[in-house]
Amino acid sequence: MNTPERMGYACINMQLSQPKNFGPNPKAQKVFTNRTMIRRTFNQKGVDYASSLALQNCIDLYQILKWNHENGFDFFRISSNLFPWASEYEFEDLKDYENIIDWLDKCGQYAIATNQRLTTHPGPFNKLASPHERVVKNTIKDLEIHGWMMDRLGMPRTPWAKINIHVGAAYNDKPMATGNFCKNFDKLSDSVKSRLTVENDDKKSLYTTHELYDTVYKRIGTPLVFDYHHHECHSDGVPEAEALKLAASTWGDITPVVHYSESRAKEQSDDSIKVQAHSDYIYRPIDTYGAKVHCMVEAKRKELAVSTWREKHKII
């Protein structure tokens, strides 16, 4: 197999979330799962308002999953913003708690029935390698929120439903940082541990697939997500094929996930854009070097980028 078995998109459905696609009062009809608020509003309106936003986000998650199935998508990354300010309360305290878990259950059952793979990618503030206790505590809290969500969705406790993060920091002392990462991994619940994966970084000062293999995978067994674009930014001269195959070898029975995006600077022919920035669309063939993988496309135009790519490359 030299092309991905599945192609997915992340968090936002362009066609469902564009106000211009709707008639009067478009905001009320927009389907999206990122409803949130700034701190000031949270302080004013409190947990009850967060609860209603979360409920609406969960309802819209179901709408997106429905759209996915009806439009031939079977791989999707769930937004990490489903529960605004979730670090500030317990789920059980939400006024809509019962309703929310019903919707999550409905989403999970539907995804399973329609054979959709669901994953997550908690944000760059998750630093399990940090030497600062407070940072680690915040990270664990955020990761546990993702684990709880996957449990409520009825997703397996395997990297099929991955919770993917970066090591993402070195502090000028990689052995210390990766040591911290592995030590703090032990503080996570089984819900997170069983699903956690680690992705190669895009900065020269951070970690390639091979470094993660040696310092993280060998010690705690978390599968490695190979990101093509990050590899292009930081490869230590290792060929793409080799790094991808090494990452794929860490997944056991579970189909590995890879991330794919292209350089925005090249796409827009604008050197002032950082090399790490993601393109709107993707253009090139995706070589999987014989590995069976599921490919998460990280392009700004989301599912439209996948559809366009499929047409161009004549892949259904």
Add this chain to the structure above:
DNA sequence: CATGGTCAAGTGGCA
């Protein structure tokens, strides 16, 4: 030395 942009990922809130 300080600021802004990048990752994730745009959205809320107010003029």
Add this chain to the structure above:
DNA sequence: TGCCACTTGACCATG
């Protein structure tokens, strides 16, 4: 309707 600020961390390019 437009525009700027917006929870978290860390790093890096630019001014």
